[in-house]
Amino acid sequence: MDGETSKKILIVDDNKDSRDLTVKVLKRLGYQIIEAVDGEEALTRAFQDKPDLILMDRSLPKIDGLEVTRRLKTNAATQHIIILALTAHAMRGDKEKAIAAGCQGYIVKPIDVRKLPDEVKAHLEGERGSVHGGEKD
Template identity: 55%
Template sequence: MARILIVEDNPANMKLAVFILERNGHQAIQALDAETGLLAARGQRPDLILMDVQLPGMDGLEATRLLKADPVTCAIPVLALTAMAMRGDEERVRAAGCDGYIAKPIDHKTLIAQVQRALTPSA
């Protein structure tokens, strides 16, 4: 189905996301930090990016800003993966250019629903 780049530094979260996506017919591309994720996005042009917000070095929101400013990657939808669930966090995620967000811990049904929504072009 879709090629999905997962940018996630936590091995358990990465394993879970890969399992869920591949189980649902998607191809998972893995990156453990923002810099590697940016290179993968530019080089492999995935259909969707799942971006952890709290990454070592450059955080996921800064990486998303760079992706959205780059003509090569600006059209790729980005869903933030975040443990942040405080008031105002959704606004910060969207202000950075994310097209949506998925709260951690990752819920199988929510992940698949959000992925399908992000991959379906709006009419």
């Protein structure tokens, strides 16, 4: 077993197709996958399961992803969890809003299935500078 198999990833996305694709890509690499479909479930799963990393959709039912991120980052029990925004919001300023809420990365949907594993691995290994997608500089 390699290092990824011990890492837990919470995928928070209300879009079943998008969530299923992300699960498929990461599960194949041996990550333990947890799923949530709305903000309330995301909070519950984060506190119960203590994932190493969360892929957080921004637009969620009940509580939006940025608010979930803020709540997790202000709680001592969950503030250490790496959170990557996983979103279709790619307008100017959206990346900055996600970072301000506490996200360490920003991945634009539709996900690039070739880049996602490297993005996740880089963040789990502490190489935080590899945000892809979004607006062009």
